[in-house]
Amino acid sequence: MASFTLHGIPVSRGIAIGRAHLVAPAALDVKHYLVSEEQVEAEVQRLQKAIETVHQELQTMWNELPKEAPAELGAFIDVHALILSDPMIAEVPLDIIRSRHYNAEWALVTQIEELSAQFDEIEDAYLRERKSDIQQVGERVLKVLTGSAITLPAQDGEEGAGRLIVIAHDISPADMLQFKDRAFGGFVTDLGGQNSHTAIVARSLDIPAAVGMYNASALIRQDDWVIIDGDHGVVIVDPTPGVLDQYRERQQRLARERKKLSKLRKTPAVTRDGTEITLLANIELPDDCPAALDAGATGVGLFRSEFLFMGRVGHAKHLPTEDEQFESYRQAVTAMKGRPVTIRTLDIGADKPLDAIEHTSLNPALGLRAIRFCLAEPQMFLAQLRAILRASAHGPVKLLIPMLAHAFEIDQALSLLEQAKAQLREAGKKFDPLMPVGAMIEIPAAALALPMFVKRLDFLSVGTNDLIQYTLAIDRADHEVAHLYNPLHPAVLYLLSTTIATGAKAGIPVSVCGEMAGDPKLTRLLLGMGLREFSMHPSQLLMVKQEILNSDLSDIGPRTRRILKMSEPAAIAEAVEELRAA
The missing domain is CATH 3.20.20.60 (Phosphoenolpyruvate-binding domains)
Incomplete structure (x- = not known):
C-alpha cells in the first residue's frame, strides 16, 4: 500500500510512531426491530440492566484510578456518570421502547441522536463539543447491549511496534484508561476539536494526538505503520523508510529538548535584558x-x-x-x-x-x-x-x-x-x-x-x-x-x-x-x-x-x-x- 498523509486538528504536541489499532464504534450497526407487546417490559429491563452495568463500570474505573492519572480523567468519569443518571438517558429511551416498541439498542440510539442534534446548536465551541460525552455514554451502554467492547491486542516483541496508535471515530476519556498501563503512543480520531475531552486528556497526558480527521478510521487499516505529528495535526500512514527515519530522529531530538526544558521549572521568567x-x-x-x-x-x-x-x-x-x-x-x-x-x-x-x-x-x-x-x-x-x-x-x-x-x-x-x-x-x-x-x-x-x-x-x-x-x-x-x-x-x-x-x-x-x-x-x-x-x-x-x-x-x-x-x-x-x- 502506498504511503499517504491526512491533515486534521493538532491538539497535543509531540511525535508518535507505531502500529495502528482500530477501535470500531458500537453505534454504527445496531439492530433495528420492533418488539411485541408482551416483550416490551423484558426489553425495558434489558436496557435498565445495561445502564446499571455501565454505572458499575464507571464506579470501578473511578475507584481504580492510578494516583498519577490526570485529574481530568476522574472528573470526566463523574460527568459520564451524571449523564448516565439523567432522565434524558436513563428514562426517555425506556419510554420510547414502551410507546414505539423499538428494541433497546434502537431506542437508545434514537434518543442519543436527538440529544446530539440539540448540542449541535450550542454557541460555545467548548460546550458544543460536550455532545461527544453523551455519544460516548451511549456507546458504552450499546457495548453492553451488543456484547462488544474495546479490546487491545497483546503486545509482541517486534522492535518499534511497542507503541500503539489508537485510530477511532471517537474515543471517550474513560476508555483511554485502558491504555494507561500499555504501550500507548498516541491517537487519531475522526471527530473532535481543540476543546474536545479527548483533546484535553491528550494535553494533560502529554500524548501526541490529531483529531477532526474526518475519515481516518475508514482509510487506515489494522496494523498499518502510522506517524502522528502532534504539532501540526498531520498523520502519515505507511511511511517510506526515509520518512520513518526522519521522524524517529525528530522524536529523539524532541525527547532531549523536553528533558532540557524540565530544568527550567524553577527558573524565573525574565528576558535577557x-x-x-x-x-x-x-x-x-x-x-x-x-x-x-x-x-x-x-x-x-x-x-x-x-x-x-x-x-x-x-x-x-x-x-x-x-x-x-x-x-x-x-x-x-x-x-x-x-x-x-x-x-x-x-x-x-x-x-x-x-x-x-x-x-x-x-x-x-x-x-x-x-x-x-x-x-x-x-x-x-x-x-x-x-x-x-x-x-x-x-x-x-x-x-x-x-x-x-x-x-x-x-x-x-x-x-x-x-x-x-x-x-x-x-x-x-x-x-x-x-x-x-x-x-x-x-x-x-x-x-x-x-x-x-x-x-x-x-x-x-x-x-x-x-x-x-x-x-x-x-x-x-x-x-x-x-x-x-x-x-x-x-x-x-x-x-x-x-x-x-x-x-x-x-x-x-x-x-x-x-x-x-x-x-x-x-x-x-x-x-x-x-x-x-x-x-x-x-x-x-x-x-x-x-x-x-x-x-x-x-x-x-x-x-x-x-x-x-x-x-x-x-x-x-x-x-x-x-x-x-x-
Whole structure:
C-alpha cells in the first residue's frame, strides 16, 4: 500500500510512531426491530440492566484510578456518570421502547441522536463539543447491549511496534484508561476539536494526538505503520523508510529538548535584558492546580467555571449550588498556595445543555451567551458571584467577566457584584471587599472601545480564540472554514496590540489567555507588543518560558512595530518566523 498523509486538528504536541489499532464504534450497526407487546417490559429491563452495568463500570474505573492519572480523567468519569443518571438517558429511551416498541439498542440510539442534534446548536465551541460525552455514554451502554467492547491486542516483541496508535471515530476519556498501563503512543480520531475531552486528556497526558480527521478510521487499516505529528495535526500512514527515519530522529531530538526544558521549572521568567514576565496557567478543575504549580506557573490566569455546570443535561434545576461552587473555587485557591486565581464567570449561552430543549438560536455565537446570559439569569449569576467572593477569603482571587461589549453590561455586572457583597455581609460571610474585577476582551467592539473598560475595571484579559473568530467572522469549530482562522491577520494583530498598549497607558494589567499565549512561535511577537502576562495550559508553559529567556526586548520591540505596519499576510508570517529565529 502506498504511503499517504491526512491533515486534521493538532491538539497535543509531540511525535508518535507505531502500529495502528482500530477501535470500531458500537453505534454504527445496531439492530433495528420492533418488539411485541408482551416483550416490551423484558426489553425495558434489558436496557435498565445495561445502564446499571455501565454505572458499575464507571464506579470501578473511578475507584481504580492510578494516583498519577490526570485529574481530568476522574472528573470526566463523574460527568459520564451524571449523564448516565439523567432522565434524558436513563428514562426517555425506556419510554420510547414502551410507546414505539423499538428494541433497546434502537431506542437508545434514537434518543442519543436527538440529544446530539440539540448540542449541535450550542454557541460555545467548548460546550458544543460536550455532545461527544453523551455519544460516548451511549456507546458504552450499546457495548453492553451488543456484547462488544474495546479490546487491545497483546503486545509482541517486534522492535518499534511497542507503541500503539489508537485510530477511532471517537474515543471517550474513560476508555483511554485502558491504555494507561500499555504501550500507548498516541491517537487519531475522526471527530473532535481543540476543546474536545479527548483533546484535553491528550494535553494533560502529554500524548501526541490529531483529531477532526474526518475519515481516518475508514482509510487506515489494522496494523498499518502510522506517524502522528502532534504539532501540526498531520498523520502519515505507511511511511517510506526515509520518512520513518526522519521522524524517529525528530522524536529523539524532541525527547532531549523536553528533558532540557524540565530544568527550567524553577527558573524565573525574565528576558535577557532583565524584564520579568508573568506566566499563568489555564485550568478547568481545582485538580488541575498541582500540574500548574509543577510547570512553574505563578498563578491561575483563567479558571473556566463552566466545567462545574457540565453533565447536567436538560435540567436547569440541577445547576451546582452556591456551596458546591464555593467548595470548588476554595479548593483551587487553597491549592495555589497564595498565588492569585482568576475565576471567569459562567461562559455559556441560552441554547446550552442546562435547558437546551427550550432555547434555540439562529446564530448561537452571536446570541444570548456568557455575560448576556448571566445578566438575563440574575439569581444564578448572584449565586456564582457569592461563591467566588466567599473563596476570596481563602486567598487572592480575581473575577473575570466574559464577552463584555457595552458600558451598561459592565455597570450591571458590577452592580450585581455589589449586591452579592451586601448579601454576604448580611449573612456574616467573609470575603475580600477589594477583589479585582476584569473583562475578557474578545469582541472587536470591546477592543475598539477600551476607554470605557479601563475606566471601570482593574484588569483586562484578551481571549484571542473568540477575538479571532469574531474579527474574521468565522466559526472556529467549523472545519469548512478552519483554514480562514488566522491569528496573524493584520486586523487581529491591530486589535491585540491596541489593547495591550491601551492597558499599559492606563496602568492596568493586560494578559492574553487564548491559544496565542501558549504558542511559542508567537511569544516574541507578543513580547514585542508589550505583553507581560501570559496564561496558557500548563503543558505549554516551559516552552514559552524558554522563548522568554532567549528574548531581548530592545531588539524585539522595533522589529514588532515594523510587523504591525505590514498589511500582507505572507510578509507578516515571514517576519514573525524571522523574529523567532533572531
